[in-house]
Amino acid sequence: MPRLVSHPDEVKIVSRRFGLGAAKIDRYLELGGYKAAKKCLEQGPDWIINEMKASNLRGRGGAGFPAGMKWSFVPKKSAKPKYVLVNGDESEPGTCKDHLIFLHDPHAVIEGTIIAGLAIGAKVGFIYLRGEYRYLLEIMEKAVAGAYAKGFLGKGIFGTDPKTGTEFQIITHTGAGAYEVGEESALMESLEGKRGIPRIKPPFPAVVGLYGGPTVINNAETIATVPHVIEMGAAAYAAAGSARNGGTRLFSISGHVERPGVYELPMGYNLKKMIYEVAGGVRGGRKLKAIVPGGSSTPVLLPEEIDIGMDFDQVAKTGSMLGSAGVVVIDDQTCMVEFALRTISFYQHESCGWCIPCREGTDWLKKSLTRFHAGFGTAKDIDNIQHIAENMLGRTFCPFGDAAAMPTLAFVKKFRKEFEDHLNRKACPFAKHVELAVI
């Protein structure tokens, strides 16, 4: 089990039960579990959705879409069954928060799923874990079985009549190992047993989703936050964060810091403080060179750009994104060309291949950067890399192309000098201390 970290600045809401053995249902109940779901059952769907809207809880997957709003898009009446879908395909490099939730607090996910189901009138929820999290499936399934045993799942949940009362079922599923399946419609395809390729939108999942039924799909952290929002009240939760960014967030801090780990901090927490105080500063007293603020697909920030509050709106102002809140800290002994190569290699490997700009673009970026880093680049290559990335941006079938193009563009623009240093068959200036940021 990974070591848990903590810091006095943390505001523990979602991570409240981490390390307390809450994966066991009895312990979860001792810690106040399933009260929120019961309350929601009594209050009804409109109340739940209003609470969610008031909480300013924004999607934790990366796009930051307000969760309450998303739920309200689901039509009240539907000929086809409605579904709740938990996106546990946590694949964004630099992000490892959902992993801890599944490990330490699986019942929060179950309870959140039930609440979402009650809000939209679904009878079935799916919890989809990424293929590489297969080892967490056992924990999750044990928790689901426990919830069934206690009557929180099944027909007639929370003591309602088994025939006429409320029904809610949960089915767990794992992917086969594809980053692309983190995209909501690709995840649905995968869950339906098809190739994990995104769907044409519109229609959006709230109208036509899983198996053609209206579907709410939320990130696992979002869902795990829901019971806490209900428990503490929407206003209190919203107040924990910054303007229009309710509550707290699990920040996965990795890279060249003294104390990497997952910290729960209020939305809007200062990034500089996060690196130098919460995470203990750059490892070994080295100089800070660059920061990836929200997972590998977000454009890199320079040290002078990090005196900002970490919420969706403030990070957007820098031209980057809060994304999945995976903060990657890079010190001055890292080669940014190699870092760019490492990033694009990931996207080249994970591109589903459906559309031309993404499939071919990621591949050519990888090929060019590989050659470039090996010292065989030309001045024209730098422009070409930028040209390819610019032509992927906004042109691909799904946001994957942007996710690959945006960081690449930022690397070239912000570290052009380092690219130029690789020209004329010069060896990589950092070759002696190749110590890649671990992402």
Next chain:
Amino acid sequence: MADVTFIVDGKKLTAPAGTLLIDACRKAGIEIPAFCYYPGLSLQAACRMCVVRQEKVPKLQTACTTTVAEGQVFITESPEIAQARKSTIELLLGNHPLDCPVCDAGGECELQDMTFKYGAGESLYAEAKEHREEQQWSPAVYFDRPRCILCYRCIRMCGEGMDVWALGVQNRGVSSVIAPNGGDQLDCEQCGMCIDVCPVGALTSGSYRYKTRPWEMNHVSTVCTFCADGCKVTLGVRQVNDGSEIVRADNRDKSGINGDFLCAKGRFGFDFVESPERLTKPLVRNSQGKLEPATWEHALRFAASKLKEIRDSKGGASIGVIGSNRTTNEENYLLQKFARTVLQTNSIDHVRSTDYAALARALAGHNCKTASLRDIATAPAILLIGGNPTEEHPLLAWNLRTNVRLNRARLYIANTKPIKLERQAKAALRLPADGYQAIPAYLGGSDDTIKDTAFREAVLAEESLVVVFGQEYRGQAVESLVAWGLKRGPNSGSVRFAFLGDHANSRGAADMGLLPDLLPGYVPVTAPGAFQEYPGLPATPGKTLPEMFEAAGKGELGALLVVGANPVASLGVDPAALKNTFVIVQDLFLTETAALADVVFPAASLYEKSGTVTNTYGDVQLAKKAADRAGVKPDFEILVRLAGAMGVDVKTLVPFGKDGVTADLGQSRGAQAGEADRHAVWLAANNLEPRLSPFDPLAVLDEIERLVPGYTLDRINLFGGNDVRTEPGFVPITALKEAASALVAPAHDGLFTSGTLGRYSPALKELEQHQARELAESAAD
């Protein structure tokens, strides 16, 4: 859907709400490029070539997934859009081999066209291209992976269009590759549609690859000679030393009744034309009893003198004539006219693949009761009784599938066996082995042998219905089924029929009176009506095909003229029966029947002559001469020359020329050269006389139109290459000779067989063997 108005490139367009922008634009003449979009197949939005700018939308939008709504404003060409398309092509060309000079698709390649238009003239990439060896997936289909741009058209065409699902994507990302599902060989119907829809040269045809460049071919649109669906097929023809060679068959402009579609036979089976077994010289049996090559003059004179002698000594009734299921309407008409007026016999028949005469009798007096292939593609409900169209009528099957898929048509299937089309059926009725005869009574509610009433109720609930049936119904049974349909109501157009036969002009053979008791248009010989103008028309019905062989066996058949038929093999006639009969055969090959003949004339195939053919649904189309073969002659010309050699004034047979203009006997123009046909539209439009030759089949088309009921054709459309309708059933047939079931001899063709003709196609043989192997392998698995 209501029409909406929107603006594209400053032009106001109108289209039904919900129309795809790309379709609306193409209809208005605004071309939006696309690799993955293919009309009728599911949407992909994968190639990103069709990106357009929509007002108030931040990103470029794909025209193939954008539906039009009132007041939208679009821009389809701008520097921004051109740059997006250029960069997409740049990316594709990054690994696409530039082997255009040797690629089959060169000149017909959509990637080439787009590169030309958007000008990704130089490569940005220093990296080497990744070469992969090409793969052979079947005798018909080759795959060249580096050329593939992953538009997924082939996968969708195979799955959605053909319902075969033999292709899929393997791997992901840049390693994505199109591959046969389960194995490295295609286990499919070998239709070649995947090759056809491939926008580049990734999928190439086993028979065409590396043979020619598209611009070195003449592209001639004609009609397929195989099954009775009558697909329009474009033959790619190249000049060679002894005439011209057909190197490719496809439906190049996607027009005609088959639109996109062509099956394995239509696409690959044309190579029978080049078979080394083709006859190219007349054969005459010598004194030693052996067939030996002879000159046309000698063979014609010999055959004519024998025919004349037998007619004059034993009477015309002692001569039998057997016609073909693949010769043109004009040839069939001429053959029966020749038989009846020159040979003085009504003993004319053909190998009947279905009982068209019974349908004509059943529909007598009822107009517009047959369904065209186009009707079947759009009808809201279809009842298919018997047969297996997937194998026997691939285009019918395609139309049914497409209609169900795109228009949500309801298909009802009644069959004794499970057939593949049941996957598209709304309901299927499994009949007992002899169950077909009970269907009319079952549908009428007076049968209790078939228990499934839900099927009947569903069929009866349909407001309009097309009933498709085939050789399972003959004689009285056809009339019972049709009678049920005519009675059913509720309105005059509510039930229409399609009757399935076997070969390219089976219907035409019956329509043109290759029958002992019926003249063209199913006019009884006992009441010839307008045909009274035939000089010396015998008044009584002649012998049927089995009766001819019976008479021959008794030594009562003096002569037998067989045109394009092989009754010895297809009906299993005892060859010894013909030993006292003078037999003349016109054929492409030395068939079992031709081998018994005294004179064999080498005939041109349907691809080497012009004329009209009628498919089994009554769609008449123009077959155009595509290829040439030294030594052979069209059956039309052979008949005219034979009549001429018998001393007949050929003008009484073929009313050629205007007011007695002397013909040049077709040496400078006419059917052999095909020139008259090609100019026919223009000449007719200018009120000029196109027919100066007795060998020009169009010369009898006038007479067919004048005399044959149902054959008043829409000529402009016919000559323009479209299908036009003919309907039987204007003449009340009273004196129909009992069409015994025994007279109908269906060919039971499969995907790769077609009567005698199919045996001479090496490509079809190879495909048949490939499929047998695949079947054996999957059975072993």
